[in-house]
Amino acid sequence: MFNRRSGQTDLKFPPGARVRAEPARGLEARSPRRSIQSNPAVVDLFLRVEAQNDRSSRDTTTRALIAVRRGLICGHGVRQCIDSLGTPSTVCGTSNHTVRTIGMAAFSEFRPLSDSALMVEYIKSTPALSSKLGDQFDDLDIKEVGDGNLNFVYIVVGSSGSLVIKQAIPYIRCIGESWPMTKERAYFETRALREHGHLCPDHVPEVYHFDRTMCLIGMRYLEPPHIILRKGLIAGLEYPLLAEHMSEYMAHTLFHTSLLYHTTTDHKSAVAEFCGNVELCRLTEQVVFSDPYKVSQYNRWTTPYLDGDAEAVREDNTLKLEVAELKSMFCERAQALIHGDLHTGSVMVTQVSTQVIDPEFAFYGPMGFDVGAYLGNLILSFFSQEGHANEENDRKDCKEWILRTIGETWNLFEMKFVALWNKHKEGYGEAYLPAIYNNSELLQLVQRKFMTDLFHDTLGFGSAKMIRRIVGVAHVEDFESIQDASRRADCERKALNFAKMLMKERRKFQSIEDVVLAIQDVQ
Structure with missing residues (x-):
């Protein structure tokens, strides 16, 4: 359903479902046939989706298509829409966009990015990440800094930019492989970052890229002097704007995702x-x-x-x-x-x-x-x-x-x-x-x-x-x-x-x- 306030479409359909063109509230209805036929890339995408057996890919792409049909995104935006929803499928662009597969063959299934060479190879294959580094890879400094209980976190810094890569692994890191844990948590983290970031952009880092197959998130690097609040408190530091900022974050994210703001259907x-x-x-x-x-x-x-x-x-x-x-x-x-x-x-x-x-x-x-x-x-x-x-x-x-x-x-x-x-x-x-x-x-x-x-x-x-x-x-x-x-x-x-x-x-x-x-x- 299209949410008029958030400006986002968030639809899921069961396998084989036929999606009807239903105008979003407050928007003029558009012909689904005309919307699809007006862009060759969308036609190609639609036909290939119909042939797919994978439920998650079909559902995700259908959500992108319905957004096109409602005029919420143009055909050029299909790839970005699908990227944001986390489907590692091949997506065709228009004549102004290069045909590209998300991820190289080496990353077609989950594997930990456990060394710097593998990390660089992945970044090179991912435009949403490589562009943040100015497509410069010779002088990258990659550090694993995850001190949490679950994931691996890497800071990637180059002469032309920086970013953070966070990858979920299939167990609890602080316990070991004896306590398995789903890698799908990366998907829900990305969804929450984007939703909360939309509601409170000043206090949530931007997500650049999400790869559901690799359970990997690429996002803004919070450069120094940013430090973890807990470490600052241990050092006896004071932060005069902390109460103002955290109250803002909690008020906006909690209110705007509650029934005080949403319909029961949404x-x-x-x-x-x-x-x-x-x-x-x-x-x-x-x-x-x-x-x-x-x-x-x-x-x-x-x-x-x-x-x-x-x-x-x-x-x-x-x-x-x-x-x-x-x-x-x-x-x-x-x-x-x-x-x-x-x-x-x-x-x-x-x-x-x-x-x-x-x-x-x-x-x-x-x-x-x-x-x-x-x-x-x-x-x-x-x-x-x-x-x-x-x-x-x-x-x-x-x-x-x-x-x-x-x-x-x-x-x-x-x-x-x-x-x-x-x-x-x-x-x-x-x-x-x-x-x-x-x-x-x-x-x-x-x-x-x-x-x-x-x-x-x-x-x-x-x-x-x-x-x-x-x-x-x-x-x-x-x-x-x-x-x-x-x-x-x-x-x-x-x-x-x-x-x-x-x-x-x-x-x-x-x-x-x-x-x-x-x-x-x-x-």
Whole structure:
């Protein structure tokens, strides 16, 4: 369906389906026969698609064709449209475009780009990437910089340009081949980057290229002085625009992908597509909502100092009741297209720039999971600061700045989210129909309840993310970089105790200022 607001067509059709020419809302109907016959490249493409047996290729190309038929793209744009949808098929251009196969024969099936020579060969074969380097390959500097849990990430820098290549591999990198993981996560990451980038272009890096066969994304290189936010916080750095930027990103991406903005038809279609990211959702279900609360081979903690604390989590029945509710919400509530892993390692910053990366866990889920994950990681950073303090820097100023940032982030997010709601209250969103919620007093009541529920969801999910980072499988560098194990455990214990309290008592908190005061009270 063509979305008039986003300007995008996002259609899927079953194998063998006949697509009727249906005018998009607000657009003049166009003859499908005339649209197809007017461009030889489209005719050729259409005939070859009809002969294909591969469902994904046929579906993708049909989506491109329907866009041509509705006049949303011209025939010249078919190749770009199909590229963006990730089909590694051969596509014919017009007389002004060279006939080209996406990828060389060497890349017709998945293979890791494990060395520089192979990487250069791939870039040369891909115009969307080679053009970003000025087609200059003699002086390329290629570095593997992936320090995450799942993927390989390469920075490619030349005299005429730069880019980043990210490739998904079929297992969890931090565990090894014993824990398989779908490579299809790269597709959902690309979809989320493009959707969120459309909604908030100032805070999402541009995607240049996606290859579904190679499970590979080419995107903008966030050049120095950009660094991972988590590393900046560990170093005690402050970022004055962080709250402004992150509140902007979360407000726009969450509001504009929710039923407050979309029709139920558009929303269900989008939900259905992202349901395909089920393996990464199941991974989150396991490592966030299950493993920390039972004996698991993957759990770890700072032993022996936290042995009793880890056992206490496993024996806390009240905590288990609360996390069960949060897990159900995570699995069942398709509120908005969430990033799915929005921690301080998924944000790159300078003093004037904030960029959100790595949305491979993206799906339609509860808004509070994104907001909570981000704020929960800021709280972890706060509790880690004592472990990094020394005679030269007691980290007092940094801790105060983190607390201010936590408060400002939520307050700005709430203000911007409600402002978007008010701006579009007469729009297509079907959550609260204007014919029913037709006076300002009622609308304010609805908004107050919505934001209160979202606030409590945020605290619950944030606390779950904190707990799993202390007694689960994947920890955070904020604590792990504290060399003295006893000192590290003291910091982790304070964070863990606060997180347990926050999860169980989250409904008692009425404002973010109450949460900040509770953090300060932890001794």
